[in-house]
Amino acid sequence: MKKIFSFGQKKRQNPSNSFAAPRRDCGxxxxxxxxxxxxxxxxxxxxxxxxxxxxxxxxxxxxxxxxxxxxxxxxxxxxxxxxxxxxxxxxxxxxxxxxxxxxxxxxxxxxxxxxxxxxxxxxxxxxxxxxxxxxxxxxxxxxxTALHYAASGLNKDIAAKLLKHKTNIEAKNKEGYTPLLLAITENNHDMVDFFLKNGANVNASDKSKRTALMIAVSSEPTGIVSLLLRYDVDLSCQDIYGCTAEEYAIVSGYPIYHQLINQYEIRKKHNQRLSPQINSSERVSTTGFNLGGPALDKELQKSPVQTSGRRIAGGNIL
Structure with missing residues (x-):
């Protein structure tokens, strides 16, 4: 994978002037x-x-x-x-x-x-x-592995059979992509959902330490970000340049991503602060922090979705 940053030193950079979306090489x-x-x-x-x-x-x-x-x-x-x-x-x-x-x-x-x-x-x-x-x-x-090819070919039936026969769901190719990360680069919601439901690590990262969420927010809105945020995403993860998923979201050009991440942070804080002694009527309602469904679909329709026409060929998505 090509480097997308050019730094003279290893100190953390401001993503607003050094960040670029990851190139989708998948191997x-x-x-x-x-x-x-x-x-x-x-x-x-x-x-x-x-x-x-x-x-x-x-x-x-x-x-x-x-x-x-x-x-x-x-x-x-x-x-x-x-x-x-x-x-x-x-x-x-x-x-x-x-x-x-x-x-x-x-x-x-x-x-x-x-x-x-x-x-x-x-x-x-x-x-x-x-x-x-x-x-x-x-x-x-x-x-x-064969599971990488199943993820690339968007074939859940073959993927399910491979998992049944003990295929490693966390196997990484030379670019560091797990089958989950590869499904995200394909913008395939159903395949991402399949891997997550079968225990794939939602915080998996490629060789540049870009997590599933970082990769997802680098593309046009499809609902995959909302899907990932239903799992235990670690927002503190940083790529090799010190950038977090939130910073990826900020520079993505899609405000909905930053909103979803903020909602996730708030919901997670509320859940962590809940005490077993507090009864249900006293708990803070989090119904305003909906990470999916019709509300999200409306927001996605407002976003300037671009059709990329990407395809995998010779290791690159064009």
Whole structure:
């Protein structure tokens, strides 16, 4: 990730004259069914080619002849299993798995068949691999796990299956992004909600110590900030330049963010000061500090939302 500050000394700077929104490098390639391999017939042996086009009968015939090892690598270190997963052929995947192929071999980018299946959103193929013991915590060349690719591909069903098979929800890639942080960069409210409900650390930070809230307030309003503030956010966290989420909010250009953070601070102080001896009728009402719902939606509609059209490509969101 590029530095967004330029300081001569390590002392704290005034964010009003040195702050810039974080660049959304995430270290994850574009996900989706169009993220498959570039395949050239001349680079493939018979078994690899049959697997890449889903020809189950041909794959079975070649395996019976035993002229090719099902774990053989092609010129870019792909196994037949990699190709079947990327192109979405669960019948071929099942056949190879039943024949005890190696599940965790890596291609040139250190991606396992499971990572490739998730990257290409081939849920059925990913499920077969998980059920047969594929390691869900292996990482690619950028330290992304399969769960990072699920977050990037906005696929909660695959993410849920990965978590069921003990995937580390706090794994960090080379940019320091956890799957939660990656979902925030995608402005995907449902995926952020999914990770938080499954125990993701709301105070997770990237390699520049930007927390989930800092990243969220650096984008146009979507409701994600309100969602994060329903959890135990630590507003005292500072990035590597000494800036807090509140300072990020102030310079974001969206007053609603600063309002929400102020409301959260007030609500948290009231809750902390409540004594077990005080009865409910004596407690200070906090109904005025609503961090979500219709009131927030109205405020968001007033904000000058910009459409960014960002997409992940080669590790950058454009």
């Amino acid at each position: 994850v390639r574009a996900s989706g069914r169009n993220a498959g391999y570039l395949i050239r017939d001349k680079d493939l042996g018979k078994l690899h080619k049959a697997a890449s086009i889903g020809d189950v009968a041909k794959v079975q015939h070649l395996l019976l002849l035993r002229k090719q090892d099902m774990n053989d690598l092609d010129k870019v270190k792909r196994t037949p299993l990699h190709l079947a997963c990327a192109n979405g052929y669960p019948d071929v995947v099942s056949l190879l798995v039943e024949r005890k192929c190696k599940l965790n071999l890596c291609d040139n980018d250190s991606r396992t068949p499971l990572i490739k299946a998730v990257e290409c959103q081939q849920e059925e193929c990913a499920t077969i691999l998980l059920e047969h013991g594929a390691d869900a915590n292996l990482v690619d060349a950028n330290n992304n």
